[in-house]
Amino acid sequence: MLPLADAYGRVATDLRVSLTDRCNLRCTYCMPPEGLDWMPDDQLLTNDELVRLVRIGVERLGIGSVRLTGGEPLLRQDLPQIIAAVADLTPRPTIALTTNGIGLARRAGDLKAAGLDRINVSLDTLDPARFQVMTRRRRHADVLAGIRAAKEAGLEPVKINSVLMRGLNDDEAPALVDWAGREGVQLRFIEQMPLDAQHGWRRDRMVTADEILASLAGHGLRPVAAEGTVRGSAPSELFRVGDTSQLVGVIASVSRPFCGACDRVRLTADGQIRNCLFSRTEDDLRTALRSGASDEEIAEQWVRAVAGKHPGHGINDPSFLQPDRPMSAIGG
Numbered sequence: 239m240l241p242l243a244d245a246y247g248r249v250a251t252d253l254r255v256s257l258t259d260r261c262n263l264r265c266t267y268c269m270p271p272e273g274l275d276w277m278p279d280d281q282l283l284t285n286d287e288l289v290r291l292v293r294i295g296v297e298r299l300g301i302g303s304v305r306l307t308g309g310e311p312l313l314r315q316d317l318p319q320i321i322a323a324v325a326d327l328t329p330r331p332t333i334a335l336t337t338n339g340i341g342l343a344r345r346a347g348d349l350k351a352a353g354l355d356r357i358n359v360s361l362d363t364l365d366p367a368r369f370q371v372m373t374r375r376r377r378h379a380d381v382l383a384g385i386r387a388a389k390e391a392g393l394e395p396v397k398i399n400s401v402l403m404r405g406l407n408d409d410e411a412p413a414l415v416d417w418a419g420r421e422g423v424q425l426r427f428i429e430q431m432p433l434d435a436q437h438g439w440r441r442d443r444m445v446t447a448d449e450i451l452a453s454l455a456g457h458g459l460r461p462v463a464a465e466g467t468v469r470g471s472a473p474s475e476l477f478r479v480g481d482t483s484q485l486v487g488v489i490a491s492v493s494r495p496f497c498g499a500c501d502r503v504r505l506t507a508d509g510q511i512r513n514c515l516f517s518r519t520e521d522d523l524r525t526a527l528r529s530g531a532s533d534e535e536i537a538e539q540w541v542r543a544v545a546g547k548h549p550g551h552g553i554n555d556p557s558f559l560q561p562d563r564p565m566s567a568i569g570g
């Protein structure tokens with residue numbers, strides 16, 4: 239086994255695979271109203287290519303968990319087949335999905351049956367009108383139905399990702415926490431990152447973890463770290479709501495970076511390895527695959543790609559440059 243180690247003592251064991259750069263929403267912090275120039279079909283990995291790369295990661299490189307994301311991964315009609323093929327690998331990795339939840343109501347049962355272990359659904363607001371402003375689509379009810387179906391399919395605990403945007407939904411943290419408590423889902427607030435295709439992010443506009451926690455002062459949040467729970471490599475810092483069993487997370491990529499414990503590596507839908515969400519370089523495994531490289535050669539290229547990983551994202555450095563690819567094409 240070759241570990242995917244970098245020069246800072248970190249080892250990547252969590253593979254985040256983007257299945258498509260396309261999406262049926264247009265979240266304002268992610269992409270413009272008109273969408274993007276989607277990747278041409280011939281550049282996308284086929285299912286066999288994708289599963290082969292995941293197999294190499296699992297068999298040779300110590301990948302133990304696989305998260306399927308995008309773009310919107312539910313747009314892949316063959317998602318159950320992909321999940322089943324990954325679930326067939328030895329050793330079997332845990333398999334998770336990050337989705338906007340549209341169409342999940344119909345598909346949650348099939349995904350669970352195919353081998354999906356965990357699901358995270360994105361929902362920024364409880365108000366359908368705000369949802370329409372934030373995503374530019376009228377699909378709020380579909381997302382709520384998807385979350386319900388995921389729970390009914392036994393994909394618990396369902397985690398919910400909420401990005402708070404100033405002037406749009408930054409007053410909604412308390413109501414979202416109360417809703418999550420009633421629904422029995424784990425809510426995580428995400429700081430907005432500079433990864434939108436429009437390059438509209440501004441440090442002085444983003445809603446910070448401190449602001450989010452201050453707005454939840456009435457909820458008696460206590461860090462679970464104080465109970466001895468170890469965070470490990472998780473992006474989310476967890477808090478207990480009062481004396482209840484409810485946990486709420488804050489993913490503070492910008493104001494409280496967690497790069498020092500990073501165990502993630504990304505594979506884009508067009509077969510590029512990215513050693514960091516904010517990496518400015520990529521390693522082209524698709525060309526290697528299509529020019530007849532052996533599993534061993536691909537594994538060695540992958541190891542070299544991770545070895546060059548930077549210590550952190552650099553968002554707070556004056557010289558920071560946003561990556562060329564937007565979040566939706568990297569795999570968030």
Ligand SMILES: Nc1nc2c(ncn2[C@@H]2O[C@H](COP(=O)(O)OP(=O)(O)OP(=O)(O)O)[C@@H](O)[C@H]2O)c(=O)[nH]1
Pocket residue numbers: 305307334336356358397399428472473474489491500502515551570
């Ligand atoms: N900066 C940074 N943000 C990340 C990273 N991984 C995930 N995130 C962000 O965290 C948010 C939630 O990600 P998810 O896809 O739900 O995954 P997760 O939080 O790792 O999942 P769990 O293991 O279920 O907690 C998204 O906005 C991601 O972009 C990362 O490596 N770096």
Ligand SMILES: C[S@@+](CC[C@H](N)C(=O)[O-])C[C@H]1O[C@@H](n2cnc3c(N)ncnc32)[C@H](O)[C@@H]1O
Pocket residue numbers: 261267268307308309310311336337338358359360399400401428429430431432433434565566569570
């Ligand atoms: C890129 S999306 C891909 C999966 C799926 N389409 C979804 O929305 O869950 C993954 C996660 O990234 C988050 N995200 C997108 N753009 C972001 C940004 N600029 N800053 C922080 N999080 C972002 C979304 O809210 C979502 O929770």
Ligand code: SF4
Pocket residue numbers: 261262263264265268269308309310338360566
């Ligand atoms: S955050 Fe997810 S749902 Fe929203 S536009 Fe981006 S890829 Fe689509």
Ligand code: SF4
Pocket residue numbers: 496497498500501502513514515516548549550551
């Ligand atoms: S920004 Fe890069 S180094 Fe930091 S946690 Fe994310 S992927 Fe890892």
